[in-house]
Amino acid sequence: MCAPDAPAPPDPKETSAASTATNVGTAIANANLGNVNQVTPDGSLNYSQTGTYKWNDPYTGKSYDIPTYTATQTLSGTGQAIKDQTDQAKLNLGELAAGQSSFLKDWLAKPVDLSNDATEGRLMDLGMKRLQPALDARRQANEADLINRGIRPGSDNYAQAQNIQDQGENDAYNSLLLSGRGQAVQEALAQNSAPINNLTALLSGSQVSQPNFVNANMPTIPTTDTAGLINTNYNQQLQKWQQDASSSSDLMGGLFGLGANLIKFSDRRLKKNIRAIGTFANGLTKNVFEYLWGGGEQVGVMAGE
Structure with missing residues (x-):
């Protein structure tokens, strides 16, 4: 009896x-499950x-058709009408921005002058436009008040009042120069940045509202461990082969042991009262005998025949 052949590995x-x-x-199945068509009021x-x-497996060389x-x-x-109008508005703003950008080339080529002379000059210009009219009005009111009180021009009291008026106006301008410097610098910077801010605003435009699509909660198909299944099946076949081979080995060992026992118990020295009574079909002498330890008459052959 031969042992079975081992299964071929995968x-x-x-x-x-x-x-x-x-x-x-x-x-591919998961991709199809996730590609859910959606319909909303906005689109x-x-x-x-x-x-x-085509995707080629670099290991096996097989190719697969992958859908796109x-x-x-x-x-x-x-929504489409709004988008069309918004696109047109953006185009118009873009054209305006293109025109403004050429102006900025010359504008930015001139740095902002923040020196003391330039800053004080801007403050004095501001004072002449806003502060001086108020000072002139106050001077006229004071002069009228002096005349109404009988203080005439050329008198000492009138001259003293004019000196006080002049000192007040001088203090007002000094205060403007001292306290207004920071504001003047900020205004100069703001004036210089205004064209840039305008251009940025033109370029930003407005955005169209996008439709809100729901996130579909779709199940996914788990990947089958095909390689694991193949290897598990092979291991099961290998285990069965090992069991069958072990059983075959045990059977052969038992048969060999039985043959040895039969040969051992056919020894003439273990028997008595031996007498021939005929022959077996294979030509061996058929004998009747008893074992030395008893057990009655037996029929069999003698070792060595």
């Missing part, structure tokens, strides 16, 4: 190919397969 490339094919199929989103591409998809977003009628 081919690595075939196992890899089976596993890859399962994974690719699962990935719709539709998925469609628009082609395939396109997501198409469509606005509602109102």
